[in-house]
Amino acid sequence: MRTIGFVVNPIAGMGGRVGLKGTDDRLQQARDRGAQPRAPERARQALDAMAASGVEITLVTYAGIMGESVAREAGFDPVVLGAPDAGRDATIGETVADDTRAAVRSFLDRGVDLIVFVGGDGTAVDVAEALDGADVPIFGVPAGVKVYSSVFGVTPRAAGRIAATFDTVTEGEVNDIDEDAYREGQVRSELYAVVTVPRADQRQSSKQLAGGTVEAVAEGVAEDVREGATYVFGPGSTVGAIESALGLDGSPLGVDVWRDGELLVEDARESEILDTLGEDNVIVVSPIGGQGFVFGRGNQQLSPAVIRRCEIEIVASRRKVDQLGVLRVDTGDADLDEQLRGWQRVRVGRFERRLMEIV
Numbered sequence: 157m158r159t160i161g162f163v164v165n166p167i168a169g170m171g172g173r174v175g176l177k178g179t180d181d182r183l184q185q186a187r188d189r190g191a192q193p194r195a196p197e198r199a200r201q202a203l204d205a206m207a208a209s210g211v212e213i214t215l216v217t218y219a220g221i222m223g224e225s226v227a228r229e230a231g232f233d234p235v236v237l238g239a240p241d242a243g244r245d246a247t248i249g250e251t252v253a254d255d256t257r258a259a260v261r262s263f264l265d266r267g268v269d270l271i272v273f274v275g276g277d278g279t280a281v282d283v284a285e286a287l288d289g290a291d292v293p294i295f296g297v298p299a300g301v302k303v304y305s306s307v308f309g310v311t312p313r314a315a316g317r318i319a320a321t322f323d324t325v326t327e328g329e330v331n332d333i334d335e336d337a338y339r340e341g342q343v344r345s346e347l348y349a350v351v352t353v354p355r356a357d358q359r360q361s362s363k364q365l366a367g368g369t370v371e372a373v374a375e376g377v378a379e380d381v382r383e384g385a386t387y388v389f390g391p392g393s394t395v396g397a398i399e400s401a402l403g404l405d406g407s408p409l410g411v412d413v414w415r416d417g418e419l420l421v422e423d424a425r426e427s428e429i430l431d432t433l434g435e436d437n438v439i440v441v442s443p444i445g446g447q448g449f450v451f452g453r454g455n456q457q458l459s460p461a462v463i464r465r466c467e468i469e470i471v472a473s474r475r476k477v478d479q480l481g482v483l484r485v486d487t488g489d490a491d492l493d494e495q496l497r498g499w500q501r502v503r504v505g506r507f508e509r510r511l512m513e514i515v
Contacts, residue, residue: 198299307329386433386434426461
């Protein structure tokens with residue numbers, strides 16, 4: 157029997173597809189842009205994997221959309237320990253960081269074996285703060301825009317499976333970045349805590365910044381640009397070098413859409429990308445250093461609907477490729493993830509490409 161505390165940040169990840177690069181202090185803006193909740197679906201995937209593990213689990217959680225609703229949908233009969241403060245309705249996602257911290261403290265009082273949270277780096281910080289030194293392992297179901305900390309499963313299903321079956325623990329870093337600086341194109345990461353996490357191959361690493369010359373990669377992509385094709389440039393410095401080679405002054409950490417020398421949309425949200433695509437479309441994206449994610453971390457604007465309409469050009473410096481070993485995807489669409497898995501060609505120079513496996 158394993159007792160797991162399970163809490164969902166219902167707004168996690170809502171800012172991603174609408175181009176906000178995060179949801180901290182931007183919930184209403186995300187809703188105004190048409191953002192839809194992402195966390196409940198990710199939570200359900202994790203819970204389904206827990207249920208399929210065959211391990212007997214007692215699930216304790218918080219009311220409504222903070223865990224209870226999706227747990228019952230997944231076939232669990234959860235123990236509900238509390239609800240958000242009066243005045244906030246957990247059934248429609250009206251929760252704040254204090255609610256997450258209160259849930260974690262109630263899990264500690266209950267004596268759980270593991271705390272599983274559904275969210276991003278900001279949620280991980282809230283959980284770590286609420287531990288207040290307690291040595292109870294935690295594990296994250298990735299649902300946020302920024303997922304740089306090494307306390308998450310590589311996918312929601314992996315997180316659920318690991319939560320149910322792990323037998324040893326290790327240390328993981330909780331990192332978060334300044335979202336306002338991030339929106340301005342600057343990555344300012346801060347280590348908030350070192351916590352206990354399950355030891356598992358499918359626990360993601362912390363984000364690392366890999367150096368190395370990317371000019372040759374940029375030249376190669378620029379030379380191969382096709383007339384009439386629509387190019388969707390993902391975030392990051394490697395892709396930024398390609399944009400510079402094309403004379404494009406785009407968004408360093410956003411998604412830009414370009415065709416025939418014209419910047420069509422800067423820092424685009426999902427709907428703007430879809431509206432701009434033509435018959436011939438190419439996504440240019442670079443994996444996250446240290447993690448290997450091509451899709452699903454920091455670029456949720458590149459949604460399954462966008463990806464399915466595009467050819468994919470993966471680019472990276474040789475140094476980054478050497479450090480990674482494999483690539484990963486977590487688009488939120490299991491069928492698409494399966495289609496993308498396998499060996500892919502990654503441009504590492506002006507002409508050179510290297511085969512890497514998406515796992």
